[in-house]
Amino acid sequence: MANSFHLEIITPTRVFDEGQVTYLRAPSTNGLFGVLPGHVDAMIALDVGEIKIERSGMVKYMATSGGYAEIRADHVQLLVETAEAAEAIDVQRAQAALERAKQHLADKTSELEAEQQDLDAMERALNRMRIAERSKS
Amino acid sequence: MANLKHIRTRIASIKNIQQVTKAMKMVAAAKLRRSQSNMEQARPYARRINGVLKNLLPNIDRSLHPLLAVRGFKKTGFVIFTSDKGQCGSFNTNVIKFAEKAIHEVGKENAELICIGKKGRDYFTKRDYEVVESHTEFWNELNFGHAVEFTASITRRYLVGEYDQIVVIFNEFKNVASQRLVKFNYLPLVVEEDEEVDTTEYLFEPSKEAVVHSLVPRHLTVQMWRFLLESWAANMAAQMTAMDNATTNAGELIGRLELEYNKARQAAITNEILEIVSGAEALMESSK
Structure with a gap:
């Protein structure tokens, strides 16, 4: 059995070909899950969160805002709306998005649906800021 | 001569x-190239999602x-997508005429319009169509966020039952010289059934329905992202042409x-020579 699998991260604006990796951890809608080579064929819905990629002792973190993972024994494709490597995250922009969402929520005049959108935006911003921290440590 | 000067200034201003x-x-x-590369980048994602939906939809209620x-x-x-x-030539007129025809098929009173782009908004508001929403002045900073925003607001209108179907009308980019007008049934979602069905047995997490x-x-x-990119590329191609x-x-x-300037200049010179010659002739006559 091969000890690595091919990983591609596909977003509407870019395709990241990660090449051969040994381990992948991604956020499903039911919590984090890990993928090792030889995984059973699966299709898993992804939530906002952190993607962790391991290959030959190197670890890489990425922020995502959800999508789904298509898993085969030797090939994994993540179809996600956004994917940003920890070191590429613009923390200031995330901070600004967070402030904006907080402001919106504080206004209280908005409807329930808009409120949910603000909460989602806050979650995404916090997620990006948390993962950006990874690149510093 | 006044005429000469007049032509000279006209030439200068046309050169400007x-x-x-x-x-x-x-x-x-340059913008066309950028948007074409965006289209390339978006293709794998769109194709995969489409493929998966094709496989799953027949099995779902x-x-x-x-x-x-x-x-x-x-x-x-x-x-309706305009610029x-x-x-940009007949780019907007074509879309607007095409859209008007489609609207009259269902009847003006049964149609409400969401205009993407100022030209369409101006045209349809002036003619008393029901324009419920418009998005303008974003084309130059077009990014995926716009697609997310427009889709959210359009699907919300659909979900609360304002409309029973949503039709998208835009110019598709065929090549630099030509665009194709497209009328697309956006909602309810239809995915063309495909012969070759992926038979892999997947494990669905949390469930097939949830994934769909x-x-x-x-x-x-x-899809919305594709419409935006196509329309923008077509617009830039039309502008280029x-x-x-x-x-x-x-x-x-x-x-x-x-040519006119040179002719006028020649005429002026000939005139001057004529005057000098006849003047000299007259002098000679009188000195005899």
Whole structure:
């Protein structure tokens, strides 16, 4: 059995070909899950969160805002709306998005649906800021 | 001579115009290239999502998902893509005429319009169409966020039952010289059935239905992204062609005016010589 699998991260604006990796951890809608080579064929819905990629002792973190993972024994494709490597995250922009969402929520005049959108935006911003921290440590 | 000066200034001003149109053509070409590369980048994602939906939809009860359920068609929402600015030949006129025809098929009173781009908004508001939403002045900063925003607001209108179907009308980019007008049934979602069905038995997490539910909105967003990119690329291509024609026309006009200028100059010189000669002749006559 091969000890690595091919990983591609596909977003509407870019395709990241990660090449051969040994381990992948991604956020499903039911919590984090890990993928090792030889995984059973699966299709898993992804939530906002952190993607962790391991290959030959190197670890890489990425922020995502959800999508789904298509898993085969030797090939994994993540179809996600956004994917940003920890070191590429613009923390200031995330901070600004967070402030904006907080402001919106504080206004209280908005409807329930808009409120949910603000909460989602806050979650995404916090997620990006948390993962950006990874690149510093 | 006043006439000469007049022609000279006209030539100079047309040369200026020609420079402007030339520059605009270059700018359009650069933007077109960027948007084409965006289209390339978006393709794998769109293709995968489409593929997965194709495989899953036949196995799913459509009535469970409000975006998939087919209801009777009473009210139609039209999403019409135009540009903000002119200078692109018949690009906007074509879309608008095409959209008008489609609207009259369902009847003006059964149609509400969502206009993407200023030209369409201006045209349809002036003619008393029901324009419920418009998005303008974003084309130059077009990014995926716009697709997310528009999709969210359009699907919300659909979900609360304002419309029973949503039709999108835009210019598709075929190549630099030609665009194709497209009328696309956006909602309820239809995916063309495909012969080759992926037979892999997947494990679905958390469930098949949940995966489809999370895919449908993403599919709609990426479709919207495609409409935006196609329309923008087509717009830039049309602008490029229009500006290229303008530059050529200006060149022709300059050529004609230069000929006229030279003729006038010749005539003026001939006139002057004539005057000198006849003046000299008269002097000789009188000195005899």
